[in-house]
Amino acid sequence: MYKETLVGYLQCLVICSIVSYASSLTLANQVTSKPRHTKYSSSTAIPGSGSLVTPANQPVTPAPTDVSYYRVRDSKGITCILLKTDALIEVNFKSHIGEEQGDTYIPEKATVEGSCTDEDEATMRILWPGYSLQFDFAKTPGGERWYIENVVMIVSTDIPFYHNIRSHGNVIRLYHDKMLLPTPVGKSYGCEETIITLLPNIDDTPPEDLRGTVYLRKLQLQSFMYKGKSFGPIFDCNSAKRFRDETAPIAVGSTLAIAVLGTVTGYGIFRYLKIKKVQYNNME
Template sequence: MAPIGMVVSVEFFVICTILISVASGLTLNQPTSKPRHTKYVTSTTEGSGTLTAPSSSTNPKDNSGVAYYRLFNSKTGATCILLKTDALVEVKFRLHDLEEQADSFIPEKALIDGDCRNEDASSMTISWTGYSLVINFAKTPGGERWYISSLGLTVSPDLPAFHGIPRQGKSSIKLYHRQMLIPTPVGKSYSCKEIQVDLSTDEDDHPPPGLRGSLYLRLLQVQPFMYKGENFEAPFECKAQRAFADETAPIAVGSTLAIAVLVTVSGYGVYRYFKVKNVQYNTME
């Protein structure tokens, strides 16, 4: 009969090998980025109204297609909301049983409007030919964080891309996102390489069939409730948040798995020890 220690060691090795193989193939909901096939370029379309990029000395430019959108406080004249991004709006709908798609870059020059008189809620409206995007900001009840509370996109059906779309009730095409986005500490800006925001309809608007949309924000940096200066404060980066979330789950799962293995192997070892010892004792008798 094989020694007790050798039996337990062999069984322990087999169990650990199986668990390592299972763990190596485990995926923990790691985020995957949607590939972008559209090449970003700076739009040459000009909207009527306020120029959003005052000067190269105030807003440094590069060749990435990024534009600055700035809202001023009507009382003090200081910047209260600052947004930097290369943005694309995507609207999909069904026409003659086929899915159609219309894309529009938010141009560098657009009409900027909004309201930042309230200390706990503010909004920025970016308008360009046939489109209007409203971004609403709010603070958490304690005032520690700010976030995007909702988004609203309005599109004119008179644009060539939407000719023939069925109109029911209201003539404008409207899409929304009404869930909290990008909670960020007050006094910091939010920075992210790229995010996608899905837009949906409201049945009260009697939307056309299959209407849905997406807002793509590349090289995003945004900050509302500004009071210290004209430029962004220290960034709160989304990459750091994803890394924290992605690393915490494997550590927690790995620790739980290790404890389970230890308890299982220890219990099985004790069981085998007493069972073999009992067999040897009975054999000796």
């Protein structure tokens, strides 16, 4: 009896050790696991101002612990853009003391502005102390899909962490101007984590090695919503990836087929004209 109890105890100890070790591993495709240690000011942007507000000397509030909702409403109060995410912002740059990185979370009660009066274009702007993050949405020419056309982030150098780059102006601007998240109209884009890289415009004379990263974790996003205040069916990011992966071979195959068809057709016309010319000369 004693031996059986000892064996059972040892088996349990081995299993617990294996589980503990496995849970400590970080997989390559795992969601960013940076802990929520960032603090932000409890002050908010002035609604409707469209400008950045310098963080005030007020008690700090811990960042939200779960996803937050941000929505833009049209003139009738109907939700037309809806975003759900747990978002982390990082800004990297080089100063006189070396490589630096500032980070923050988009607070739960950030000010949201935007416009969705146009059927084919829409804008969402999220403001919180010292930051502004703007998403510009558009539709594909046929109107079958919506996508993010531009992303613009503005960061105030009045934030103490960015005082080392204040010589470059009162704010720094970062952009992403390539198509993002193409999604069928009427559906919402969903992904466990979407990463957007932002870069400066060289004309802005930015600080050296300036770049930004937006981590949209537990993301669900939909624009051009006019039928309800909740998300439509999810278009999973894995489906979007498969769509891109399948589109490339189809495009290459179609191009090759057209090239081969053009070559064969051209050769056929050449042969026809040559034979006709020979027959004509023989007749003479």
